[in-house]
Amino acid sequence: MDSLEAFAAAKLSEIDRRGLMRRILETDRVAPAVLYRQGKRYVSFSCNDYLNLTQDERVKTAAVEAVKRYGAGAGASRLITGDHPLLSQLEARLARFKETEDCVVFGSGYLANLGIIPALVGREDLILADALSHACIMAGSKLSDAHVHVFSHNDVNEVDEILTRDRGNYRNCLIVTDGVFGMDGDLAPVSDLAGLAQKHNAWLMTDDAHGLGVVGGGRGSTFATGKKMPVPLQMGTLSKSLASYGGYLCASSKVCDLMRNRARTVIFTTGIPPAAAGAALAALDIIETEPEYVRRPLERAALFCRLLNLGAPQSPVVPIILGTPSRALNASAKLAEAGFIVTAIRPPTVPEGTSRLRVAFSALHEEEDVRRLAELVRGCMSEEA
Numbered sequence: 001m002d003s004l005e006a007f008a009a010a011k012l013s014e015i016d017r018r019g020l021m022r023r024i025l026e027t028d029r030v031a032p033a034v035l036y037r038q039g040k041r042y043v044s045f046s047c048n049d050y051l052n053l054t055q056d057e058r059v060k061t062a063a064v065e066a067v068k069r070y071g072a073g074a075g076a077s078r079l080i081t082g083d084h085p086l087l088s089q090l091e092a093r094l095a096r097f098k099e100t101e102d103c104v105v106f107g108s109g110y111l112a113n114l115g116i117i118p119a120l121v122g123r124e125d126l127i128l129a130d131a132l133s134h135a136c137i138m139a140g141s142k143l144s145d146a147h148v149h150v151f152s153h154n155d156v157n158e159v160d161e162i163l164t165r166d167r168g169n170y171r172n173c174l175i176v177t178d179g180v181f182g183m184d185g186d187l188a189p190v191s192d193l194a195g196l197a198q199k200h201n202a203w204l205m206t207d208d209a210h211g212l213g214v215v216g217g218g219r220g221s222t223f224a225t226g227k228k229m230p231v232p233l234q235m236g237t238l239s240k241s242l243a244s245y246g247g248y249l250c251a252s253s254k255v256c257d258l259m260r261n262r263a264r265t266v267i268f269t270t271g272i273p274p275a276a277a278g279a280a281l282a283a284l285d286i287i288e289t290e291p292e293y294v295r296r297p298l299e300r301a302a303l304f305c306r307l308l309n310l311g312a313p314q315s316p317v318v319p320i321i322l323g324t325p326s327r328a329l330n331a332s333a334k335l336a337e338a339g340f341i342v343t344a345i346r347p348p349t350v351p352e353g354t355s356r357l358r359v360a361f362s363a364l365h366e367e368e369d370v371r372r373l374a375e376l377v378r379g380c381m382s383e384e385a
């Protein structure tokens, strides 16, 4: 074997030994929350398509119309010739929805964080990041060369202590967190963090990938209390509730202009395809005009939690923590036999010892399926570790 093959084989056998081998499975998503794998039909509780808009006729038609009018791809970076008209429409709509002056759309949520964070902070600066923040927040932080302090999950006292002790040693400071934690389903203490940011002259950024379209009346965690909290940097994705692909930052005009000039993942990458912008615009129309529909994913999650005597959920994501990878994998396999996709989530996506089923509810899940799933999950929870 040459050294490359030997390297890959050794890595894989180590991954396998720890029960962490991952395989990409071909998945045919044919209807809201319904998919086929190897010819078998399943109801999915693992999609981030919380409003099931990837299959909505209005959203699909908007994507098709965008292709017909503007073509299949953007053709270049937005700074060259890739800035088709749907992008500025989408940015204006997102800014209005999030109550900010401006918005910049990126290629994906992951790319957004890789671009935003290094454009804001560098070697002389401090980043405070929640320990359960998404991998791309950590990756963007690393790229920035700033000093990164990872604080215990949602621990505002720790944030206050660190800032009181260390803030003076740095030029600027960014506090960054998921708004809704994608693997745990809880919300960040946005109001408290905003207060601490003001007290210590730090900048607060929330990543609302799992918040937009489902909490705060659809406007995300910044609006979880009913009115807008002072979060100057509201980042998120078009890829979950908005049923499309891409990322965004809603912020002031000056911050957005800075991104257009300095965020490397705006400058050195192609604009998102017209279809992606068209679909996101249509999804946004639905979110803005159908508040009852927007409440549904959380209602489904609440029913499930009531049936299992779990606390009331804060978002449509409910974790069932089982501990070891094998326990989570076995539970997931058992649910699959019964026709439900509930993917096991293992390290490094979640911390060691917290492998889990992650149950994600969506607007068009049938109540009947939620009840059956709850029964099955009850069985998985009581089984021996």
Ligand SMILES: *Cc1c(COP(=O)(O)O)cnc(C)c1O
Pocket: 108, 109, 110, 111, 134, 136, 178, 182, 207, 208, 209, 210, 237, 238, 239, 245, 246, 247
């Ligand atoms: C999914 C997710 C992302 C990545 O967004 P993509 O558009 O899929 O790249 C970023 N942050 C969080 C918190 C996410 O859950």
